[in-house]
Amino acid sequence: PDILAFSYDSSLVYVTPGESYDQAIESAQDAFPELRDVDRDLICLEVRVIVNNQTQHKRARISRTAWPVVLPTLVRYEIVHVRV
Numbered sequence: 001p002d003i004l005a006f007s008y009d010s011s012l013v014y015v016t017p018g019e020s021y022d023q024a025i026e027s028a029q030d031a032f033p034e035l036r037d038v039d040r041d042l043i044c045l046e047v048r049v050i051v052n053n054q055t056q057h058k059r060a061r062i063s064r065t066a067w068p069v070v071l072p073t074l075v076r077y078e079i080v081h082v083r084v
Contacts, residue, residue, distance in 0.1 A: 001076040008032045008082040017080070021045075022069035028082045038084055046081040047074070 005029050006015050013031040025043050029035045032066045035043060046059040047070070057080060062070050074080070 001074055001078065002020075003049070003076060004074060006031050006082050007037055007079050008035070011034075012079070014077070017054045017071065019068065019071065021062075021064040024067060024080075028058070032082065035082070042084050044083050046083055048079070 002016060003014050004017050005011050006017075008028065009032070009061070013034065015027040015031050017027050017045060022040075027039050028043060028045070029038070029040075045062045047062060048057055050056070050058045051058055061083075062080075
């Protein structure tokens with residue numbers, strides 16, 4: 001997708017995530033100034049997933065190596081949660 005919604009600390013910002021995990025983390029740090037001084041290795045990205053036949057929602061962390069595979073499966077404006 002060309003645009004996603006990054007969520008952090010009850011704020012939501014539309015971003016162009018970039019194709020690499022590092023670019024996505026950089027987008028998160030640009031979108032949320034309070035993350036600019038946080039070590040990049042402490043920031044992670046998560047998406048909400050449905051488990052147990054749609055009765056439970058959980059968050060799945062996206063690893064650096066999985067980002068290029070997961071990114072094309074996300075839909076435009078999908079919310080990606082930023083965690084520290």
